[in-house]
Amino acid sequence: MLSKLSFRQLLLGVFLLIAVLLSAASLHALWTLDRLAAHSRDSGRHALALTENTQQLAERSVAMARSARQYLVLDDPAFRRRYADAWRDARLSLDEVATALPYTPAELFERWRQSGEQAWQILQAPSRPGAARTARQQALEKALLPLPEVNEQLSDEVKQEVERRNSALLAELDQRRAVLKAQVIASILIAAALASGFGLWLSRPLEQIEQAIDTLGENRYDQVIAVRGPSDLQRVGQQLNWLRQRLADLEADKARFLRHISHELKTPLAALREGVALLEDGVAGALSPDQREIAGILNQNTAALQSQIEALLRYNAATFDAQHLQRQPADLGALLAQTIDSQRLQWQAAKLTVVTEGRAAPLAVDADKMAIVVGNLLSNAVRFSPAGGLICFRLGELDGKLLLDCVDQGPGVAAEDAARIFEPFYQGQRQPPGARRGNGIGLSIVHEYVAAHGGILKLMPSQRGAHFRIELPYES
Numbered sequence: 001m002l003s004k005l006s007f008r009q010l011l012l013g014v015f016l017l018i019a020v021l022l023s024a025a026s027l028h029a030l031w032t033l034d035r036l037a038a039h040s041r042d043s044g045r046h047a048l049a050l051t052e053n054t055q056q057l058a059e060r061s062v063a064m065a066r067s068a069r070q071y072l073v074l075d076d077p078a079f080r081r082r083y084a085d086a087w088r089d090a091r092l093s094l095d096e097v098a099t100a101l102p103y104t105p106a107e108l109f110e111r112w113r114q115s116g117e118q119a120w121q122i123l124q125a126p127s128r129p130g131a132a133r134t135a136r137q138q139a140l141e142k143a144l145l146p147l148p149e150v151n152e153q154l155s156d157e158v159k160q161e162v163e164r165r166n167s168a169l170l171a172e173l174d175q176r177r178a179v180l181k182a183q184v185i186a187s188i189l190i191a192a193a194l195a196s197g198f199g200l201w202l203s204r205p206l207e208q209i210e211q212a213i214d215t216l217g218e219n220r221y222d223q224v225i226a227v228r229g230p231s232d233l234q235r236v237g238q239q240l241n242w243l244r245q246r247l248a249d250l251e252a253d254k255a256r257f258l259r260h261i262s263h264e265l266k267t268p269l270a271a272l273r274e275g276v277a278l279l280e281d282g283v284a285g286a287l288s289p290d291q292r293e294i295a296g297i298l299n300q301n302t303a304a305l306q307s308q309i310e311a312l313l314r315y316n317a318a319t320f321d322a323q324h325l326q327r328q329p330a331d332l333g334a335l336l337a338q339t340i341d342s343q344r345l346q347w348q349a350a351k352l353t354v355v356t357e358g359r360a361a362p363l364a365v366d367a368d369k370m371a372i373v374v375g376n377l378l379s380n381a382v383r384f385s386p387a388g389g390l391i392c393f394r395l396g397e398l399d400g401k402l403l404l405d406c407v408d409q410g411p412g413v414a415a416e417d418a419a420r421i422f423e424p425f426y427q428g429q430r431q432p433p434g435a436r437r438g439n440g441i442g443l444s445i446v447h448e449y450v451a452a453h454g455g456i457l458k459l460m461p462s463q464r465g466a467h468f469r470i471e472l473p474y475e476s
Helices: 005-076 077-100 106-124 131-144 146-217 231-279 289-321 332-342 344-349 369-386 414-421 440-450
Strands: 328-330 355-357 363-364 390-398 399-405 456-460 468-472
Touching: 005 077, 005 106, 005 146, 077 106, 077 146, 077 332, 077 399, 106 131, 131 363, 146 231, 231 332, 328 369, 332 355, 332 369, 332 390, 332 399, 344 369, 344 399, 363 369, 369 390, 369 399, 369 440, 440 456, 440 468
Parallel strands: 355 390
Antiparallel strands: 328 363, 390 399, 399 468, 456 468
């Protein structure tokens, strides 16, 4: 399903998914804050109302006691009505307090009601002079006595209720904060996981395209290019595969052309060399000095042309062989020693010394191709080294790679030649004095074979001579 979408659509989809996830976390946090704010406002209003009702209850209790005492002293019905009014308002406040204090014992409120009821009954009784009036006053004081104590207890209960609600609000705040923290962390982790997962999934086809381009750049056309991923990148992979097939066809056409043209050139070239040889041997008659010079020029140039044609054939064959390796585990140290020994006469005739240093673990390579690599590096070093010079081959390992260095004491590679030194048929400016110019394919063949093994051929900086390094991976 995902492969039917384009890279842009998938990228937009991932962005929207992460945005929705983070937006949901933000909205939930906003809703939680609004809810906590509402709870805080409700708690504040509740505490304020409860405190007001408690104060009003205490004030009405004082008004009740004062009106009752004044009634007993003055026997004025107006004071009894005041008591009744204050008692009615006090009972309303008491009911409000009782509703707001669910954890307060009901006996406390009942005690207050009984005290007010007893005082009212005393006030309703007919007034009597003398000792009866004194007893009535004492009964009233006894009935009103619990009111201050009950009011004080209710005030304490109100404080405890406010503290309990504040504690509950703080506990809820801590709980919500912990939930929000966990949700934010989870959202960030999920968003990071989604971004990383989709990033890796989306980058994989880009890596496949990069590898395909590298493969095409190394002239390896035998591997089918298939890119898995978004639809538009799959189309890029299909186009690259078409390009691979096209390049493979062109390479095959070039190889056929080179073989054909080389074959067609070799026959008349052989006839030319044979004719020149007959002229120089005087078969057609004695040659004058000028004629012999011309015949020498013809012989020299036909030989050079034949060398170029043979070099072209060798390079073409090397390019083809580089695509068909026969890998087997091989000891590069032994292969290096064997190849150097096989060219002993060449470097000894040039009065050179060839040494090897270091060692490396066995590596799966095509031994024949690597022997040609070492042989070409040695031939190049022998050609440019001065008499009595030293050529050094060093083996080593670094970061999972086998390193093979070849260092000579020749003139080195000019800075302007460094970028093109591995191009076929390119000859550098620093040629050995008196030597015939080479054909410029030795290092090109080395480069082809090393690249076919998945390695790299480098020209390293050197104060004297040329320093070439080969890096071959142990796992390719």
